[in-house]
Amino acid sequence: MNTSIETRPPSDSGGGLRAALVWCVALVLICGVVYPTAATLLGGLLFPQQARGSLILREGRAVGSALVAQNFADARYFRPRPSAANYDPKALSGSNLASSNPALRERIAADSAAIAAREGVAATAIPADLVTASGSGIDPHISPAAAELQAARVARARGLPPEQVQALIRSHTLHRTFGVFGQPRVNVLELNLALDALPPAAG
Amino acid sequence: MGEILLILLLAVALAWPLGRYLAAVLKGTASRADAVFLPLESVIYGLLRVDPQRGMTWRGYASAFLASNLLLGVFAWLVFSFQDHLPLNPDGVPGMRWDLALHTAISFLTNTNQQHYSGQAQLSYFSQTVGIVSLQVLTPMMGLGLAAAVLRGLFGGRDAATAKEGQARDLGNYWVDVTRLSLRVFLPLSLLVALALTSQGVPSTFAGAQTVQTVDASSGVTEQTIPVGPVASMIATKQLGTNGGGWYGPNSAVPLENPTPLSNALQILCIVVLPIAVVFMLSPFTGRRRLTALVFGVMGTLSLISLAVSVYAEQQPNAAVAGLAAAGPNLEGKELRFGAESSALWAAVTTQTSNGSVDTMHDSLNPLAGTVTLVNMLINAIWGGIGCGLVGHLVFLLLSIFIAGLMIGRTPEVFGRKLETQEVRLLSFLIVLQSLTILGFTALALAIPDVAGTSNPGLHGIAQVFYEYTSAYANNGSGFEGLGDGTYWWNLSASAVLLLGRYPCLLIPLMVAGSLAQKRQAPETAGTLDIESVTFGATMIAVIVLITVLSYLPALVLGTVGEQLMQAG
Numbered sequence: 001m002n003t004s005i006e007t008r009p010p011s012d013s014g015g016g017l018r019a020a021l022v023w024c025v026a027l028v029l030i031c032g033v034v035y036p037t038a039a040t041l042l043g044g045l046l047f048p049q050q051a052r053g054s055l056i057l058r059e060g061r062a063v064g065s066a067l068v069a070q071n072f073a074d075a076r077y078f079r080p081r082p083s084a085a086n087y088d089p090k091a092l093s094g095s096n097l098a099s100s101n102p103a104l105r106e107r108i109a110a111d112s113a114a115i116a117a118r119e120g121v122a123a124t125a126i127p128a129d130l131v132t133a134s135g136s137g138i139d140p141h142i143s144p145a146a147a148e149l150q151a152a153r154v155a156r157a158r159g160l161p162p163e164q165v166q167a168l169i170r171s172h173t174l175h176r177t178f179g180v181f182g183q184p185r186v187n188v189l190e191l192n193l194a195l196d197a198l199p200p201a202a203g
Numbered sequence: 204m205g206e207i208l209l210i211l212l213l214a215v216a217l218a219w220p221l222g223r224y225l226a227a228v229l230k231g232t233a234s235r236a237d238a239v240f241l242p243l244e245s246v247i248y249g250l251l252r253v254d255p256q257r258g259m260t261w262r263g264y265a266s267a268f269l270a271s272n273l274l275l276g277v278f279a280w281l282v283f284s285f286q287d288h289l290p291l292n293p294d295g296v297p298g299m300r301w302d303l304a305l306h307t308a309i310s311f312l313t314n315t316n317q318q319h320y321s322g323q324a325q326l327s328y329f330s331q332t333v334g335i336v337s338l339q340v341l342t343p344m345m346g347l348g349l350a351a352a353v354l355r356g357l358f359g360g361r362d363a364a365t366a367k368e369g370q371a372r373d374l375g376n377y378w379v380d381v382t383r384l385s386l387r388v389f390l391p392l393s394l395l396v397a398l399a400l401t402s403q404g405v406p407s408t409f410a411g412a413q414t415v416q417t418v419d420a421s422s423g424v425t426e427q428t429i430p431v432g433p434v435a436s437m438i439a440t441k442q443l444g445t446n447g448g449g450w451y452g453p454n455s456a457v458p459l460e461n462p463t464p465l466s467n468a469l470q471i472l473c474i475v476v477l478p479i480a481v482v483f484m485l486s487p488f489t490g491r492r493r494l495t496a497l498v499f500g501v502m503g504t505l506s507l508i509s510l511a512v513s514v515y516a517e518q519q520p521n522a523a524v525a526g527l528a529a530a531g532p533n534l535e536g537k538e539l540r541f542g543a544e545s546s547a548l549w550a551a552v553t554t555q556t557s558n559g560s561v562d563t564m565h566d567s568l569n570p571l572a573g574t575v576t577l578v579n580m581l582i583n584a585i586w587g588g589i590g591c592g593l594v595g596h597l598v599f600l601l602l603s604i605f606i607a608g609l610m611i612g613r614t615p616e617v618f619g620r621k622l623e624t625q626e627v628r629l630l631s632f633l634i635v636l637q638s639l640t641i642l643g644f645t646a647l648a649l650a651i652p653d654v655a656g657t658s659n660p661g662l663h664g665i666a667q668v669f670y671e672y673t674s675a676y677a678n679n680g681s682g683f684e685g686l687g688d689g690t691y692w693w694n695l696s697a698s699a700v701l702l703l704g705r706y707p708c709l710l711i712p713l714m715v716a717g718s719l720a721q722k723r724q725a726p727e728t729a730g731t732l733d734i735e736s737v738t739f740g741a742t743m744i745a746v747i748v749l750i751t752v753l754s755y756l757p758a759l760v761l762g763t764v765g766e767q768l769m770q771a772g
Contacts, residue, residue, distance in 0.1 A: 010258040010362070010373035014267030017274075019251040023378055024274045026247050027385065032337030035390050039397040039436035043407030046398065051407035053431045053459065055415065062415040065429050067404055067458035071422040081539065089429050089459075090324055090412075092452045094536040094564035096685030097523075098663035100766050104523040104535065104567075112527040123527055128520070131527060132534040135456030135564045141539045145529075180205050182464020183542035192418060 056189065064189050065089075069138045072192060075118075075157040078142070078150050080188045081129055082111055085137030095133040108132070119153055141185035144173050158195065168194055207514065207548050210468055214475045221388075221476065222483025222495075228387050229351045229380060229488060240387055247382055258361055258373030261717025264352045265710055267377035268345060272312060275338060279308035282334040283326070292327035293411030294430070299325065306694035306701075311335055313705035314342040314588055316441070316448030316559055316680040317671075317697060319688045323430040323451045328409060331450065336437050340389050341381065343444035346590030347481065348380035349709045353594055354489055356716025357618055359724060372720040374713075389443065396439035396473055403469075404462030405438055406431035434460065442473035445588040447559030447680040455549075455562040456538050467541050467562060471549055478556045478586035481593050491618070493735035498596060500740045505585040505747070509575050510551035516571035517547035522770045536564030547572060554579035557588035559680030566659065566667070566683040570767035573683075574759060577670060580677040581641075581751045588678055591705075594712045598630055600734070601715070602750070603743045605630075607732060616731065619724040626715045633711055637676060638754050640703050644672045644696055645758065656687030662769070666762030671697065676704035 014020075044051040054066040064070055069080040071087045085091040097104035111131045112123045119126075127145040147169045155162040172191045175184050227234060248255045259267065282289065283304035287297050299307065303319055310317045311334075322331065352374040355361055360372025401407040413429045434450045438460055441448055455461040455470055482502060486495040521533040532543030541549075546563035553560055554576040565576055579585060584595035601617060605627050608615030615622040648655050648668050657664035667683040674681055675697045682688070688697070733739065 008254075008257055010260045010360075010371065011263045012260050012371070014259055014263040014265075014270065014377060015251060015253050017270055019253055019378065020267065020270035020274055022250050023247070023382075024271055024278065026250060027341055027382070028275075028278070028333065028337045031340040031385060031390065032333040035340070035393065036332040036336050036433050036436040039394050039439070040407050040409060040433040042394075043398055043401035043435050047401045047407070050404045050462075051401055051435075052410065053406050053408075053413050053429050054404045054462070055413060055429075062413065063418055064415050064427065065413075065459075067462050068427060068429055070417045070419070070427065071424055072419045073422040074419050077419055087424065087427070089427055092321065092323060092457060094453055094456065094567065094684070096564055096566040096658060096683070097535070098566055098659040098685075098766070099522045099533070099535070099569055100661060100663050100770060101523070101659045104521075108523055108527050124529055126528040128524055128528045128531040128534050129539050131524065132521070133536065135536045135538050135562065136451075136453045136458060138458060139538050139540075140458055143539060177464045180209060181468050182206075182540050182545070185539050189418070196418070 056193065058193065063193070066187060066190060067140055069140045070189055072188070075153060077192045077195070078147060078154060078188050081139050081142060082131065082133045083137040084133045087138060089138055091137065093137045094135040119149055121149060125149070140187050140189060142188055144169065144184050144186055147186045147191065154195070160198070164198075165195075204544075206468070206545055210471050210548070214472055214479055217472070218476050218479035219483050221480035223487050225347070225388060225480055225484040226487035228383050229484075231379075231383075236387060240383075243386065244382055248378070251378060253376070253378050255376060255379045258376050260371040261352070261356060261374050261713050262371070264349070264374050264377050265713055268349065271345070275341065276308050276312045279311060279334050279338060280304050282330055283307050286327040286330045289327065289329045291329040291332070291409065296325060296327045302691050302694040303689065306698050309698045309701050310680065311338040311446070311448060312342060313678050313701045314346055314444070314446060314557070314591065315675065315678040315701050315705070316446045317675055317682065317701065318448055318680070319694055319697075321452030322449060328432050331437055332433055335448065336440050339437070339440035339444050339446040339448070340385055340393070343446065343477070343589040344381050344384040344389055346588055346709065347384055348375070348377055348590065349713060350481065350590035350593045351375055351380055351488070352377075353597060353712050353716040354485070356713070356720040357597070358489055359620070360720045363720075368723050369721050371717065374717065374720070389440075392443055393436070393439040396443060396469065397435045399469060400438055400466055401435040403466035404459070405435040405466065406459060407433060407435040409433060429459075431459070438470070439473070441560060442470045442558070443477060445474070445478060445556050445558045445592075447553065449560060453564065455560050456564065458538070461562055464540055464545075467545060467549075470560070470562075471545070471552060474549075474556055474558045474560065475552050475586060477589050478592055481589060482586075497735045497740055500737075501743050502585050502596065504744060505582065506555055509555060509579055509585065510548055513551040513572045513575040514544060514547040516569045516575065517543045519569055521567070521569065533567075533569050536567030538562065550576055551579065553681060554679060555585040555587075557583060557592060557677055557679050559674065561681050564684060565670075565681055566685045570763040570770065573666065573763040574767065576681070577666075577673055577759060577763060578752055580673050580679050581755050582747055583677040583679075584747070591678065591709055594709055598633060598712055599743060599747050599750075601626070602630055603739070603746045604732065604734060606746060607739065607742055611732070613730070613732065616725065617719060619727055620719045620722045622719070626718060629711050629715050633708060634750055636703065636707060640700055641669070641672045641676050642758060644700055645669045648692070648696070654690065654692040656690060656693065658685035658687060662762055662765045666766065669758050669762050672700050675700040678704050
C-alpha cells in the first residue's frame with residue numbers, strides 16, 4: 001500500500017462526460033488509427049507478397065490467389081470442392097445447410113452421381129471433401145485422395161501418362177505442418193498451373 | 204489428438220505468465236515498461252484532468268464505464284452510417300442502413316461481434332479500423348477492468364485497511380485500469396499476432412480489391428475480384444479480445460483470414476489465452492492463493508468435457524453424406540486444411556470463451572456438436588469473455604456459496620463478508636433475466652413466421668432462432684448463419700438482447716461487490732465454509748448445470764437435441 005494516496009475519498013462521479021469524451025478520442029486514436037496503421041505498414045514491409053493477397057502471376061499477369069479457389073470445368077483440370085458462393089470471393093459463404101435438411105442430401109446426391117460418372121468410380125469411393133461445400137466457398141485445397149481420384153481423367157484428357165500426373169500430385173501435396181497441425185492437402189489452382197506448365201505430350 | 208493437446212498445453216503455459224502480468228498491470232506495480240508507457244499515460248490522464256491515484260466507488264466506476272460506452276456507441280453508429288462520406292473507402296462501399304449500423308455498433312460495443320453483414324462487401328477500411336478495431340481493443344479491456352473492480356469489492360476495496368464500515372469503498376480507477384490494460388497488454392500482443400498472421404498470408408495493405416483473370420474460361424467465370432485490406436491488424440484484435448467479428452463474412456473459415464494450419468492454431472491459442480490468463484490473474488491479484496485452483500478446476504473440467512463431446516461428434520459422418528461418398532468425419536461447412544478435429548476444437552472454445560469467431564459453419568455441425576456450442580453459450584462462464592466471463596463465474600460462485608450455506612445451515616459468507624437477502628435478490632434477478640430474454644424473444648420470433656427468417660426446415664429451424672438470441676445474450680456473436688438476419692426485426696430485437704446480456708450482467712455484480720465491500724469482515728475460522736476445495740468445486744459444477752442447462756432443456760430438445768435423436772433413430 002502506498003501511503004500518500006489516502007488523502008481523498010474515492011470518487012462517486014467517475015469524472016463526468018468531459019473526461020469520457022477526451023478519453024474516447026485519445027484511445028480511439030491510439031487503438032483505431034495508430035495501431036492498425038503501424039501493424040499494416042510493418043506487415044506489408046516484412047511480408048510484401050502475403051500482405052497483398054498471395055497473388056499468383058503467370059507471364060506477368062495475376063491469374064489468381066493461392067488462397068482463393070477458382071472453378072474449373074474443363075476435363076484437363078482438377079476440380080475444387082463444391083462452393084455455395086460459386087467461387088466468388090466477394091460473395092463468400094458456406095451452404096449453412098443442416099445435416100437434417102433434405103436440400104443438403106439432394107445436393108450431395110447430385111454431386112456424387114456427377115463425380116462418379118465423370119471419374120468412372122463407385123459413389124462410396126469418392127472422398128467426402130469432394131461432395132461437401134467448404135465453409136468459405138473458396139477453399140483452395142482438396143485432399144490428396146480427391147486429387148488421386150481425378151488423376152486418371154486428367155491424364156487421359158491431356159494425353160499424359162498417369163504416372164506423370166500422379167507424380168505431380170505428390171510433389172504438390174502439402175503435409176501436416178511440423179507433422180501435427182492441419183491436414184494433408186493439394187492446392188488445386190497451383191496443381192492446375194503446374195499441369196499447364198508441363199511441356200506438351202509427345203505425339 | 205496431438206494437435207489439440209499441443210494447443211491446450213501451449214495455451215495454459217502462456218496464460219500463466221500472462222496472468223501474473225495482468226495482475227501487475229492492474230495493481231500498478233512498478234516495472235521496466237514504465238519508461239515507455241508512463242509518459243504516454245500521464246499525458247492522457249492530464250488531458251482527462253483525472254488524478255490517477257484517486258479511486259472510484261462502484262457508482263463512480265459504473266458511471267465512467269457507461270459514459271465511455273455511450274460515446275463510443277454513438278461514434279461507431281455514425282461511422283458505419285456515413286462510411287461512404289469518410290476516407291479509406293477504395294472499393295466504394297455505401298453507408299449502412301440505420302438499423303444495421305445500430306446493430307453493428309451495439310454488437311461491437313458489447314464485445315459480441317454478432318454480424319448481420321459481410322465485411323468484405325459492406326464495411327470500408329475506415330469502419331473496419333477506426334470503428335471496429337478500436338472497439339475490439341477497448342471493450343474486452345473494459346470487461347477486465349470491471350472484473351478487477353468486482354474482485355476489489357469482494358475483498359473490501361483498495362482502502363479496506365483504512366475505510367470505515369458502511370463507507371463506500373475504492374474499487375479502482377476505471378480510466379487508469381482500461382488505459383493501462385489496453386496500452387500495456389492488448390496492443391503489444393495484437394501487434395505481434397498481426398505480424399505473425401501476415402507472415403501466413405493474411406492481407407495487410409491499404410490498397411483496394413485486386414482483380415485477376417482466372418485460368419479456365421470454360422467454367423463460365425473469367426475474372427475474380429479478391430478483397431484485401433488492413434485485415435491482419437483486425438484479425439489479431441478479433442481473436443485476442445474474445446471479440447470474434449471477422450473481416451470477411453464466413454469469418455476465419457476464409458483462407459484470406461485464416462490461411463494455414465499454423466494460423467489456425469495461432470488463432471485458437473489467441474481465443475483462449477487471455478480468458479485463461481484472467482483465471483491465473485486471480486491469485487496474484489487477490490492474494491488468495493487457492494482461488495485460481497478452484498476457478499481453474501471448475502472451468503477446466505467443464506471445458507474439457509465440452510470439447511471432448513464436440514470433437515467426438517464431428518468425427519462422425521454427416522448424416523446427409525451416408526452412402527453417397529466414402530465414410531469420414533463431417534466436412535460440410537469445413538475447410539480442408541483444418542479438418543474436422545481442429546474445427547471441432549475451435550467450435551468448442553469459441554463458444555466457451557464468448558469469442559464467437561468460427562472456422563467452420565455451425566449450421567452444418569452435426570447436431571450433437573451444435574448442442575455443445577449452445578450449452579457453452581448458455582453457461583457463458585467456462586472461461587467466458589475477458590473479464591465478463593470471470594464476473595459471470597463469480598455470480599455462480601456467490602450463488603453456490605448461498606446454496607451450500609443453506610444446505611449446511613450456516614450464514615453464507617464470501618471471504619468473510621455476509622451474503623444477505625439484498626445481494627442474493629440481485630444475483631437471482633440475473634438468472635431470471637437470462638431465461639426471460641432468450642426464451643421470450645425466441646418464442647416471439649417463432650410465433651411470427653414472417654420475421655423468423657429460418658433457412659432450414661423442422662427442428663433445426665427452431666434451433667437457428669434459439670441460437671441467435673442465445674449468442675446475442677451471451678455476447679458471443681457466432682451464429683447458425685443460414686438465418687436471414689439482415690432485417691429490421693433481427694437487427695432491432697438482437698440489439699435489445701445484446702444490451703441486456705452486457706450491461707446488467709456486468710453492473711449488477713459490481714453493485715453486489717460494492718455492497719459487500721462496505722460490510723464488516725469476520726475472520727475466517729474452522730467453521731467457515733471452505734470454498735477452495737474439491738467438494739465445493741463439484742458443488743459449483745452442479746449448480747451451474749442445474750441453473751443453466753436444465754432451464755433450457757425444453758428449448759434444446761425442440762432444437763438440436765431433437766434433431767440428433769431423430770437422426771439416431
